[in-house]
Amino acid sequence: VTGSDERPTERLPRIAVDLLGGDDAPAVVVDGALRAIGADLDLELLLVGPTAVADEVVAQLPAAWRERVSTLVANRGIGMTGPVAGGADRRTTIGSAVLAVASGYADAMVSAGATGPIVAAAVMALGRVDQVRRPALAVTLAGARGPTVLLDVGAGMQPSHADLVQHAVLGAAYAHLVAGVAEPRVGLLTVGSEPGKGDRLRRSVDATLRDWPLPGPASYLGPVEGGDVVTGARADVVVTDGFTGNVLLKGIEAALASVADAYPPTVVPRAAVLLGVRGAVVICHGAADGCDVESGIALAARLVRTGLIRAVTELGKAADPAVLAEVNP
Amino acid sequence: VTGSDERPTERLPRIAVDLLGGDDAPAVVVDGALRAIGADLDLELLLVGPTAVADEVVAQLPAAWRERVSTLVANRGIGMTGPVAGGADRRTTIGSAVLAVASGYADAMVSAGATGPIVAAAVMALGRVDQVRRPALAVTLAGARGPTVLLDVGAGMQPSHADLVQHAVLGAAYAHLVAGVAEPRVGLLTVGSEPGKGDRLRRSVDATLRDWPLPGPASYLGPVEGGDVVTGARADVVVTDGFTGNVLLKGIEAALASVADAYPPTVVPRAAVLLGVRGAVVICHGAADGCDVESGIALAARLVRTGLIRAVTELGKAADPAVLAEVNP
Numbered sequence: 001v002t003g004s005d006e007r008p009t010e011r012l013p014r015i016a017v018d019l020l021g022g023d024d025a026p027a028v029v030v031d032g033a034l035r036a037i038g039a040d041l042d043l044e045l046l047l048v049g050p051t052a053v054a055d056e057v058v059a060q061l062p063a064a065w066r067e068r069v070s071t072l073v074a075n076r077g078i079g080m081t082g083p084v085a086g087g088a089d090r091r092t093t094i095g096s097a098v099l100a101v102a103s104g105y106a107d108a109m110v111s112a113g114a115t116g117p118i119v120a121a122a123v124m125a126l127g128r129v130d131q132v133r134r135p136a137l138a139v140t141l142a143g144a145r146g147p148t149v150l151l152d153v154g155a156g157m158q159p160s161h162a163d164l165v166q167h168a169v170l171g172a173a174y175a176h177l178v179a180g181v182a183e184p185r186v187g188l189l190t191v192g193s194e195p196g197k198g199d200r201l202r203r204s205v206d207a208t209l210r211d212w213p214l215p216g217p218a219s220y221l222g223p224v225e226g227g228d229v230v231t232g233a234r235a236d237v238v239v240t241d242g243f244t245g246n247v248l249l250k251g252i253e254a255a256l257a258s259v260a261d262a263y264p265p266t267v268v269p270r271a272a273v274l275l276g277v278r279g280a281v282v283i284c285h286g287a288a289d290g291c292d293v294e295s296g297i298a299l300a301a302r303l304v305r306t307g308l309i310r311a312v313t314e315l316g317k318a319a320d321p322a323v324l325a326e327v328n329p
Numbered sequence: 330v331t332g333s334d335e336r337p338t339e340r341l342p343r344i345a346v347d348l349l350g351g352d353d354a355p356a357v358v359v360d361g362a363l364r365a366i367g368a369d370l371d372l373e374l375l376l377v378g379p380t381a382v383a384d385e386v387v388a389q390l391p392a393a394w395r396e397r398v399s400t401l402v403a404n405r406g407i408g409m410t411g412p413v414a415g416g417a418d419r420r421t422t423i424g425s426a427v428l429a430v431a432s433g434y435a436d437a438m439v440s441a442g443a444t445g446p447i448v449a450a451a452v453m454a455l456g457r458v459d460q461v462r463r464p465a466l467a468v469t470l471a472g473a474r475g476p477t478v479l480l481d482v483g484a485g486m487q488p489s490h491a492d493l494v495q496h497a498v499l500g501a502a503y504a505h506l507v508a509g510v511a512e513p514r515v516g517l518l519t520v521g522s523e524p525g526k527g528d529r530l531r532r533s534v535d536a537t538l539r540d541w542p543l544p545g546p547a548s549y550l551g552p553v554e555g556g557d558v559v560t561g562a563r564a565d566v567v568v569t570d571g572f573t574g575n576v577l578l579k580g581i582e583a584a585l586a587s588v589a590d591a592y593p594p595t596v597v598p599r600a601a602v603l604l605g606v607r608g609a610v611v612i613c614h615g616a617a618d619g620c621d622v623e624s625g626i627a628l629a630a631r632l633v634r635t636g637l638i639r640a641v642t643e644l645g646k647a648a649d650p651a652v653l654a655e656v657n658p
Contacts, residue, residue, distance in 0.1 A: 144587060154520055157528040191483055191575040199486040199572055226576035227583030243528055244573050246520040247555040248580045254556030255584035258473060 012044045012068065013304040015297050016097040016106035019049025020077030021113030022293075023286050026053045029112065032293020033057050037065055039294065043301050044068045046106045048097045050075050072096055078117050087121025094118055098125040101279040108280030108300035110271070112288040118281065119155050119274060126279035129170075130316035134159060135276030136167045137242065137283065139249060139269035140179050143232030149175045149184075150229055152242035153249050153272055159241050164188070164205045165212055170275040171237040172218035173315055177306045178273070179236070183217040187224030187235030189244060197223055201241075215315055271296035273303065280309050341373045341397070342633040344626050345426040345435035348378025348386075349406030350442030351622075352615050355382045358441065361622020362386050366394055368623065372630050373397045375435045377426045379404050401425050407446045416450025423447055427454040430608040437609030437629035439600070441617040447610065448484050448603060455608035458499075459645035463488060464605030465496045466571065466612065468578065468598035469508050472561030478504045478513075479558055481571035482578050482601060488570050493517070493534045494541055499604040500566040501547035502644055506635045507602070508565070512546040516553030516564030518573060526552055530570075544644055600625035602632065609638050 017033050019026045026049060033045055034057060047054040047069060054071040061069065074096035078086040087094040094117055100106040102125040111118055119135060128135065136152035136159075151171045156163065168186050175184040188206050190198030195206060202223070209220040221235060226248055228234045240248070253268050270292040274281040280303040284296040303309065346362050348355045355378060362374055363386060376383040376398060383400040390398065403425035407415040416423040423442055429435040431454040440447055448464060457464065465481035465488075480500045485492065497515050504513040517535050519527030524535060531552070538549040550564060555577055557563045569577070582597050599621040603610040609632040613625040632638065 157520070189576060191486070191572060202572075226579030226581075227586075229580055230583035230587050240576075243520060243531075244576055247518060247569075247573055247577050250555030251558055251577045251581045252555075252584040254559035255581040256588065257556075258559050259585065259588050 012042050013108070013301045014044040014046055014106045015300045015304075016046040016048050016072070016100045016109040017293075017297065018093045018097050018109065018111035018113055019047055019053045020093045021111035022284065022288050024289070025077065025112065028288060028290050029293055030057050031290030032288075032297065034060055035290055035294035036297035037061060037068060040298065040301060043297070044070070045297070046070050046072055046097075046100060048072045048074055048093045048100065072100055078113055082114060082117060084116040084120045087117030088124050092117075094121050095125075098122055098279075098281070101281070102126050107304040108282065110282045110284065110293070110296045110300050112284035112286055112293060112296070114286070115154050115283055118283055122274055122277045122279065122281045126277045126281075129276050129278060129313050132166050132170070132276035132316055134163050135274050136170060137272040138171060138174055138275050139272045141229060141232070141252070141269055143230055146232035146236065147175075147179045147181065148229055148232045148235060149179055149181075149237045150245055150249065151237075151239060151275065153245040154242045155274065156242045158243070161201060161204055161208065164201070164239055164241070165208050166276070168209055168212070168220065168237070168239045169214060169315060170312060171239055172214045172216075173312055174273065174275055174308065175237045176216060176218065177308050177311055178302060181236040183219070184214075184236040185221045185234070186214060186218055186237040186239065187221050187228060189226070189229070189238050189240035189248075190223045191225065193223055193225060195223065271299050273299065275312065278309065278313055280304060341371050342437070342630045343373040343375055343435045344629045344633075345375040345377050345401070345429045345438040346622075346626065347422040347426050347438065347440035347442055348376055348382045349422045350440035351613065351617050352441075353618070354406065354441065355385075357617060357619050358622055359386050360619030361617075361626065363389055364619055364623035365626035366390060366397060369627065369630060372626070373399070374626070375399050375401055375426075375429055377401045377403055377422045377429065401429055407442055411443060411446060413445040413449045416446030417453050421446075423450050424454075427451055427608075427610070430610070431455050436633040437611065439611045439613065439622070439625045439629050441613035441615055441622060441625070443615070444483050444612055447612055451603055451606045451608065451610045455606045455610070458605050458607060458642050461495050461499070461605035461645055463492050464603050465492075465499060466601040467500060467503055467604050468601045470558060470561070470581070470598055472559055475561035475565065476504075476508045476510065477558055477561045477564060478508055478566045479574055479578065480566075480568060480604065482574040483571045484603065485571045487572070490530060490533055490537065493530070493568055493570070494537050495605070497538055497541070497549070497566070497568045498544060498644060499641060500568055501543045502641055503602065503604055503637065504566045505545060505547065506637050506640055507631060510565040512548070513543075513565040514550045514563070515543060515547055515566040515568065516550050516557060518555070518558070518567050518569035518577075519552045520554065522552055522554060524552065534568075600628050602628065604641065607638065607642055609633060
């Protein structure tokens with residue numbers, strides 16, 4: 001796999017940005033968009049939101065950069081408690097941004113809106129990768145001993161056995177292509193490092209993963225514990241259900257924030273990637289600030305440039321176990 | 330409830346200590362026992378283990394303190410991967426210690442051994458509190474804004490709806506009597522603070538707890554998130570399943586350890602209490618050092634002095650919802 005994407009090579013990566021997503025939207029999104037367009041001169045933004053807000057971004061840009069920004073008008077936001085189905089409505093910023101990606105007009109989207117509507121809209125409009133029943137949200141923690149990809153952190157609350165096995169495959173591909181891990185070691189999150197620990201789901205997934213072909217240079221190392229997510233010393237990819245992953249991530253964030261003097265902001269992920277859909281979707285924390293949104297846009301650009309979505313889609317097509325072993329993302 | 334216990338008032342609290350439990354036993358347990366007997370002059374220890382190890386403790390004590398120490402001989406330890414049923418064998422230190430509590434010869438037990446065998450032995454030998462089907466392991470985190478009792482952290486991997494409701498009752502009683510929280514606010518751990526978040530189990534338990542009579546001054550505040558466990562700002566008691574609680578606790582510990590300069594050792598709990606059995610059982614971390622074991626012994630003494638087990642047992646007897654509302658632990 002070369003990592004090339006299907007978009008014409010002469011075009012810059014174009015990232016759709018939801019201007020109305022997040023607790024402090026649109027101000028923080030405007031700030032993040034301005035930062036991103038200045039930080040990466042090989043990037044285009046598609047601002048998705050009310051004309052007045054998009055114009056506010058454009059007005060603050062030097063004239064030479066304005067041609068890298070375009071606007072897709074959508075006037076409805078979806079609050080953090082809004083209906084999940086709202087993401088399918090193209091009058092909403094989430095709905096419009098997803099459709100822009102689905103049509104190929106944008107290469108990726110970034111939103112700090114509510115996870116539920118974004119995931120629902122992405123599944124409907126982009127479709128799932130073959131063999132993937134439920135997508136997973138993945139974050140990368142920058143531990144002292146290396147990055148750790150943690151998934152799922154909140155897309156699905158009650159995954160099946162097959163979901164977790166498929167998420168191990170997706171996480172391994174992501175760690176290799178995007179997080180830069182040469183030979184990803186994949187662990188299954190449970191309550192002890194010895195086999196047989198945890199609930200029924202973990203015990204059966206652990207048994208399956210021992211013989212499951214992971215993509216390319218990745219390998220399954222076995223059960224890992226909550227602390228292994230922080231340091232990056234044992235595992236490069238940690239697989240869990242979205243309930244446990246979400247609780248753990250928020251606990252780690254709060255623990256680091258509680259000792260703010262030593263707080264290394266780079267440890268905590270600023271944006272999550274939705275893996276398992278046929279398009280690049282980045283979700284920032286609802287409490288994101290401008291720097292977080294900028295990081296989310298940079299991550300989206302990296303997804304496009306590494307060809308992650310195409311690689312993952314090909315993994316899905318080739319997901320016969322015998323074939324999967326041959327796939328090197 | 331007066332907090333008095335059933336043991337004769339003239340006798341000092343007598344704590345059974347498992348000399349062979351923990352990764353670094355017996356050395357760290359010997360160290361912890363010596364520290365405890367010197368730190369609390371109103372305490373007796375029952376050393377449970379090989380004679381030679383117990384004699385090592387006694388030999389290091391000033392003569393005046395030796396009368397507060399006795400020995401119960403048991404020569405078998407149970408490794409961290411030993412069979413769960415091993416705890417029922419009275420030749421093991423865990424089995425002997427639990428039986429000493431069950432018979433009333435000791436008032437509480439402390440072990441840094443494997444959780445599974447300790448829980449199994451405690452349920453068998455001590456029995457469960459009425460209305461409690463599965464006990465829960467509870468820890469107290471000392472957040473900047475106050476203590477937070479987190480349960481379960483590993484006794485049960487797949488609790489039922491009724492188990493989590495009962496654990497809310499146990500946690501509230503524990504927070505009030507032992508952690509010193511005047512009016513415990515009880516939260517249910519999930520992925521968002523709005524109602525309706527999380528998996529089916531959390532949604533149904535949340536609905537039940539809204540109308541469930543918690544003991545005395547406690548009240549149910551609703552859903553809480555992983556970060557709320559760290560600060561103590563929102564909830565005094567956080568209820569979850571043992572899988573999620575274990576993963577979260579280890580993640581918080583590792584996050585704090587990763588910024589060791591600012592590491593406040595008091596935030597992380599050194600010992601857990603098994604709630605829901607008819608006896609006082611304290612479990613230290615397998616990697617406990619002497620100070621941790623000393624803390625575990627001090628916690629066990631506090632359980633005895635506050636009359637927690639008796640209060641919890643009475644809560645169980647009175648656990649008809651209409652009656653429960655009247656119970657002030």
